[in-house]
Amino acid sequence: MKFRIYRYDPDKDAQPYMRDYDIALEPTDRMLLDALVRIKAEDDSLSLRRSCREGVCGSDAMNINGRNGLACITRLADLKEPVELRPLPGLPVIRDLIVDMSQFFKQYHSIKPYLRNDAAPPSPDKERLQSPAEREELDGLYECILCACCSTSCPSFWWNPDKFVGPAGLLAAYRFIADTRDQATSERLDDLEDPYRLFRCHSIMNCVDVCPKGLNPTRAIGKIKDLMVRRMT
Amino acid sequence: MVKRIVVGAHYGLRDWLVQRITAVVMAAFALLMLFIVLFHRPEHYGAWKALMSQQWMRLASLLFLLALFWHAWIGVRDVFMDYIKPAGLRLLLLVGVVLLLVAYALWSVQILWSLY
Numbered sequence: 001m002k003f004r005i006y007r008y009d010p011d012k013d014a015q016p017y018m019r020d021y022d023i024a025l026e027p028t029d030r031m032l033l034d035a036l037v038r039i040k041a042e043d044d045s046l047s048l049r050r051s052c053r054e055g056v057c058g059s060d061a062m063n064i065n066g067r068n069g070l071a072c073i074t075r076l077a078d079l080k081e082p083v084e085l086r087p088l089p090g091l092p093v094i095r096d097l098i099v100d101m102s103q104f105f106k107q108y109h110s111i112k113p114y115l116r117n118d119a120a121p122p123s124p125d126k127e128r129l130q131s132p133a134e135r136e137e138l139d140g141l142y143e144c145i146l147c148a149c150c151s152t153s154c155p156s157f158w159w160n161p162d163k164f165v166g167p168a169g170l171l172a173a174y175r176f177i178a179d180t181r182d183q184a185t186s187e188r189l190d191d192l193e194d195p196y197r198l199f200r201c202h203s204i205m206n207c208v209d210v211c212p213k214g215l216n217p218t219r220a221i222g223k224i225k226d227l228m229v230r231r232m233t
Numbered sequence: 234m235v236k237r238i239v240v241g242a243h244y245g246l247r248d249w250l251v252q253r254i255t256a257v258v259m260a261a262f263a264l265l266m267l268f269i270v271l272f273h274r275p276e277h278y279g280a281w282k283a284l285m286s287q288q289w290m291r292l293a294s295l296l297f298l299l300a301l302f303w304h305a306w307i308g309v310r311d312v313f314m315d316y317i318k319p320a321g322l323r324l325l326l327l328v329g330v331v332l333l334l335v336a337y338a339l340w341s342v343q344i345l346w347s348l349y
């Protein structure tokens with residue numbers, strides 16, 4: 001199977017370039033990551049991140065034939081040859097398919113991704129309980145694996161990665177706003193009511209299109225705006 | 234020099250809402266015009282002039298144009314925020330756009346009320 005892979009080693013290469021590979025696959029090679037592991041066995045200078053190889057760690061996100069996705073859950077049979085692989089767009093390349101995710105995580109941390117609740121728990125040895133309906137509010141939000149496929153396909157994030165929280169961060173922000181155990185809703189809304197942090201989103205929905213976990217950041221962003229309108233009127 | 238990233242202007246919701254409301258106003262006016270062209274069929278200059286110089290039509294047109302200018306302001310500012318990075322240049326361009334749109338609004342009034 002034929003591949004064209006983005007190669008760049010800042011210590012050696014003056015310019016990034018595309019390198020062609022033609023490799024023989026085994027019948028057991030089903031996912032793109034299987035093929036990448038074969039390629040790496042032949043050319044160990046190729047750098048990429050991967051860990052769980054089953055779509056739960058979020059480390060092997062890359063741009064596959066022009067679309068962001070996880071190599072480990074992208075079926076080889078669905079790919080057009082030569083398969084063009086590039087690092088996630090919009091983030092600085094460290095080497096080959098590895099990008100520097102600092103900016104992405106900085107935005108994630110900026111929304112304070114943890115429960116904020118100053119009230120004493122019901123009793124020291126008891127959890128803060130939720131009803132099944134309250135817990136259901138978190139479905140479609142908590143499953144995010146922070147792979148960055150969404151934020152790096154969002155033009156608003158490309159232009160303002162330092163100021164726009166991005167779809168992944170905003171989905172996480174709504175995950176805590178929607179949580180009945182969190183008491184910081186109004187502080188969270190205050191923090192997001194900003195022309196850059198939230199309102200750079202123009203509902204282009206690239207994020208929804210690529211999310212490998214099938215999540216919908218645009219809907220979460222809409223719900224944040226909805227709460228702001230309700231709070232204002 | 235260290236470049237500091239500043240956010241936290243605490244606006245944006247109103248503009249986002251206004252963008253939607255003005256869009257609805259413009260859509261309603263477009264439907265009104267479509268209705269007039271289809272059913273009223275003003276076929277020559279005189280008919281158009283008679284239609285456009287009625288007071289309710291003037292007000293509807295003005296409402297449409299003001300919605301358009303306000304909508305344009307929010308949209309153009311968004312584009313500038315995305316693509317024009319130096320803050321001084323952006324401010325200058327935004328002031329230019331505001332002046333232009335205000336001039337257009339005044340000019341619209343003059344045009345609409347000079348028809349009779």
Ligand code: SF4
Nearest residue numbers: 144145147148150211
């Ligand atoms: S929302 Fe989806 S695409 Fe975005 S980081 Fe989470 S899992 Fe990845």
Ligand code: SF4
Nearest residue numbers: 154201202204205207
């Ligand atoms: S909907 Fe918003 S966050 Fe998602 S890709 Fe579009 S601009 Fe980005």
Ligand code: FES
Nearest residue numbers: 053055057058072
């Ligand atoms: S290797 Fe963990 S998500 Fe692909």
